Amino acid sequence: MKNTLLLCSFLIFILSCGDKPVTKIAAGEPAAAEDEVVLTPEQMQNASIAVDTPARKGVHPVLQVNGVVDVPPQNVVSITFPLGGYLKTMNLLPGMQVHKGEVLAVLEDPQYIQLQQDYLMARSRLSFLEADYQRQRELNATKVSSDKVFQEARTNWESQQILVHSLREKLALINIDADGLTEGRISRTTRIYAPATSFVTKVNVNKGRYVNPTDVLFELIDPADLHLSLTIFEKDLLKLAPGQKVVAVTNSSPETYEATIHFVSTSIGEDRAGEVHCDFNRNYPNLRPGMFMNAQVQLDNNLVTALPDEAIVKWQEKPYVFQQVAKNRFKMVPVQTGSSTGNYTEIKSELPGGYIVTRGAYSVLMVLKNKGDEG
Secondary structure (H helix, E strand, C coil): CHHHHHHHHHHHHHHCCCCCCCCCCCCCCCCCCCCEEECCHHHHHHCCCEEECCEEEEECCEEEEEEEEECCHHHEEEECCCCCEEEEEECCCCCCEECCCCEEEEEECHHHHHHHHHHHHHHHHHHHHHHHHHHHHHHHHCCCCCHHHHHHHHHHHHHHHHHHHHHHHHHHHCCCCCCCCCCCCCCCEEEEECCCCEEEEEECCCCCCEECCCCCCEEEECHHHCEEEEEEEHHHHCCCCCCCEEEEEECCCCCEEEEEEEEECCCCCCCCEEEEEEEECCCCCCCCCCCEEEEEEECCCEEEEEEEHHHCEEECCEEEEEEEEECCEEEEEECCEEEEECCEEEECCCCCCCCEEEECHHHHHHHHHHHCCCC
């Protein structure tokens, strides 16, 4: 389509010259060969012809690959509850975003009441045993009581400390604050909180259901460390290394996403492909885990002879450039092209010396090919 538009515009350019001859050769100047053309000053100006010498550019070949947006395993969180219980309330749906500390669900069970009761009774008895230990220590210091009685009091006090601390940790497991617990604040319910700001990917329970300690209630994904996972065929894996740049796009948006290769897998799957993990260069809020991406991996950078893309024309599916052989006289020269980067293309074949048409090359091509239709 692009070439068709160019051809149409160039034909308009040629016709705009009116009845003037397509080529005009100065007196004493040799006639142009079949692969040469002479432009009038008016044609040079109308087509904005520009010439320059070939440049030495850093051009890197690119590898076209596919991949998906992924998160590392440590960013996938499976929510369970260590004591089990009946699910009282829950309002989650897959795809919802939850914030750190937000209540995900409320559970209830008689065992929560029993655990709080055991803790309060153990804490109360600890106060009694501590007082008894202090009393026996004073009596033993004056030899009023025996060492055996004192040691027994100390053992009972230390054992009760262990029991209170263990019950405190069990309460912490089910998100009940032991410090704020009193005989008038015993609750039959407990809450499950979001461990980080994340997205809900799975909801495996419903209200009223009894969940066991081994059941996964919800699955969350923390998007704070999104990365791009590329699938690379075996023949291309050796071309890649950490530090190489990657430019990717999604199927739904023309926006580009920049990343850098972080890790190249050393294992090959049954499909004869390996994984390459890339870190995004910055945070992209609109990316989601599981998104499909098309990516270009920039391979090693080489200093090569290069020309602007618009300096290269295609004729009968072959690339050519125009060499300036004299003032307003240009020769069509076949070339072999290589990789392209930043609107520049590598020229692998040897170029003739002098200036090359770097702008308006298709206009020159159209004048040259129209030359044979004169008369």
